[in-house]
Amino acid sequence: MSNAELAGVDEFSKEEWALVDEAIEKYKGKPGSLIPVLEEIQAVTGYLPESLQRHVARGLDVPLSQVYGVVTFYSFFTMKPRGKHRIRICLGTACHVRGAGRNVDQLKKSLGIDVGECTEDRKFGLEVVRCLGACGLAPVMVVDADTHKQVKEAKLDKILDGYRDEPDAS
């Protein structure tokens, strides 16, 4: 498939595809280049869907299974798009006792996604983390770089609205 065709079947722009190919070109034929190539590409596209993995496999002339194995082995690679705003809910003991689990359920419901997924409009991605070390503020929710403390279920929507209304930069 040509880049143009690929660009037609998924959401990456021509410019992004050009950067993808640049990364492949740069590392082509060099041993041990799979991980750096994937890193560079994910920095451009945000995630590594099947179409991209096939493209990399073909470009570097390595088996698709190898690309897929590496992508699933390292947790910093993701096959699912990440949301523009990254919501992280702490599920450490302190947060847990103070109702973080209920917050997760509520967010799943209101955003219509599971943990590890992102919303259809790509605005929000939902993750849970072990302990953020802010137990005094439990339950804690972090959106991008902002820490929200003592978050109650009822307050969730309002917090998200603050990110929703923000003008879209792109």
Add this chain to the structure above:
Amino acid sequence: MVELTIDKKTVSVKEGTTILEAARRVDVFIPTLCAYEELNHTPGACRVCLVEVDRARSLVASCVYPVAQGMRVRTNTQRVRRARRAVVEFLLSDHPQDCNVCVKSGSCELQAIAELVGVRDVRVDRTDFSTHRIDDSSPALVRDTSKCINCLRCVAVCAEVQGVSLLTPEGRGFDSKVVPAMAADLADSACTYCGQCAVVCPTGAIVERDDTEKVWAALEDPKKHVVVQEAPAIRVQLGEEFGMEPGSLVTGKMIAALRRLGFDRVFDTNFSADLTIMEEGHELLKRVKEGGVLPMTTSCSPGWIKFIEHFYPQLLPNVSTCKSPQQMFGALAKTYYAEFAGIDPKDIFVVSIMPCTAKKYEASRPEMRDSGYRDVDVVLTTRELGRMIRQAGIDFVSLPDETFDAPMGRYTGAATIFGATGGVMEAALRTVYAVVTGEPMPDLNIQPVRGLEGVKEATLEVGELGEVKVAVAHGLANARKLMDQVADGTADYHFIEIMACPGGCVGGGGQPLPVTDEKRAKRAEALYRDDCEVQEFRQSHENPAIKQLYEKFLKEPLGHKSHELLHTHYTQRGV
């Protein structure tokens, strides 16, 4: 050299040797599970091979731990035995308790190890597999990752021996499992269905699809006229299913067993192997004389066909248009034989016994219906036939020798060697030589194309054709080497034989287990014995049943009927 003691035996080995290798040298037994000698595969994954090394704090995995000067190793202490048992218990905690209903039971290495190390109880929480999904999307193989112990043998064989590299561990840690790329179902992948993964898998995580029930049902259906054909390799491996020595030639017992199972006619794929040589030999001559696409490659190995359709689709014009012997047989059984016997082809049920899992897939290809019906109804592997014979309570070893039925049961030595790598090439050259020069080759044994060397070459003077250059590869990684040359135009061969499996069909995905190169070689030797000691004729064109077939039905090689029934086309698949 390094000297060490293992269980008080002194051994001296090269530096870099593992404890396990050193132990084998002095006949000290250490159980293993993930290691696989044939492939030099030691991922150090299972920890079943733990041993005690003096002064080392913890037990070490002997399959990866290198020896050292003066090392003292103990393989059978209380500590070692307990650790082994704990390791296997841990494996079993993440494994369904299915032995009684598992197709691998009896030949399963995990089951055997559990017994060996004396597991009587699993004292850890067991994984719940109630929602687990089995991949039975393919007509050839069934994958059940719940039975996977992550030994990675299948990954190694698929990449290194077959050059397909379909399989990979997915994720990591306890939840890691081996899957096809993108976790695709086999049917949606570039799998060749060669079954080599099933051959090396120690457990029931990859097995052949069991089609024996379909055959039992047909045998019991009074309306069905059930005929059976057996690939050349079956007669030299079926005995192993019943404890006979590898390399036992059991043609007569095989026929007797099939009759006792209730087949109406016992025919032979060797008959259609001779026919393949007639068609393929003439196709080669035609290509050479008329400037057709060369080198021509063989087409009888369905794993090879699927491989080239995925990985070298641009080279499909090089592949002979001849169907495989199995499919030629099927197409003729429901036309030629139907006519001969006066039976409505819709009532004829064709069963094949094959050393191969990919044959199951081949028979299911939509283009394999040239008789107007599905040409081959069911394909069983050698292992499945073994199962049926045991179920029927037949004492295989003491069966008398019986002979094939007419008109599709006669064969020549050229056909029988199809089962070993190089055999099709040798058989084709014998007939091509005779057709071109009008006389048989001075020596019918073409040694350079025999044996287990990965890629073999030969050059032969063939009358007015001059020099004919041929190559033979077995194992798809070896096929890749030749195809890369063909693709970049550096191959000056006329004819190339490819068999998907190492050793050819004697090493097929459906053969009796376990297998080693030694067994493959013994099975091949038995085929060459059948060729030069047992068979009356050794050249396909001498087969009286084939002469009769052309006279009465096909008229001539590459003729109108042949094109209709015996030749086919391929599909560009890509990856």
